[in-house]
Amino acid sequence: MTTAQDIRGIVLLAHGSRDERWRQPIEAVAQRVRADDPDARVACAYMELATPDLPTAVETLIAGGATAIRVVPLFLGMGKHAREDLPLQVEALRQRWPAVGFSLARIVGEEPELVDLLARIAVKS
Incomplete structure (x- = not known):
């Protein structure tokens, strides 16, 4: 649980x-988060094939x-990483840094706003 005194970190x-180009949209989201919430600390992380790791x-x-720290999985579907690997990694983080509050967001693919946005992109001409 976070309190008003907490300094928010978002992963x-x-x-x-x-492929380095693959990072560009992830980094663009990070830039947008920083612009929307200048007080938050923001970092990108990758499950595999790229650094930094979580x-x-x-x-x-x-x-x-x-x-x-809030971990936001930028996955469209609930695959093995999101279902199995990620909860274990977050628990390991809690063990390593017990004084830090960790939360794990739903995968973005389960967020209604993203589903709506993807549908609008699919039908636009």
Whole structure:
């Protein structure tokens, strides 16, 4: 649970790719989050094939003063990473940094706003 005194950290977690161009939309989301909430600390992290990984991104946010961290999985579907790997990783983070409040958001693909946006993009001409 976060309190008014907490310094928010947000990790935008994506799958990852060896292709550097793959990061561009993830980094664009991070820039937008920073613009929308200048007080939040924001980092990108990747499950595989790219760096930083989740623990490294979290460590950076904590070093920057974050006392509460929300992990936002930028996955469209509930695959193995989101269903199995990610909850285990977040629990390991809680064990490693017990003084930090961690929360795990739903995958973005389950958010009604994203479903609506994708549908609008699909039908636009």
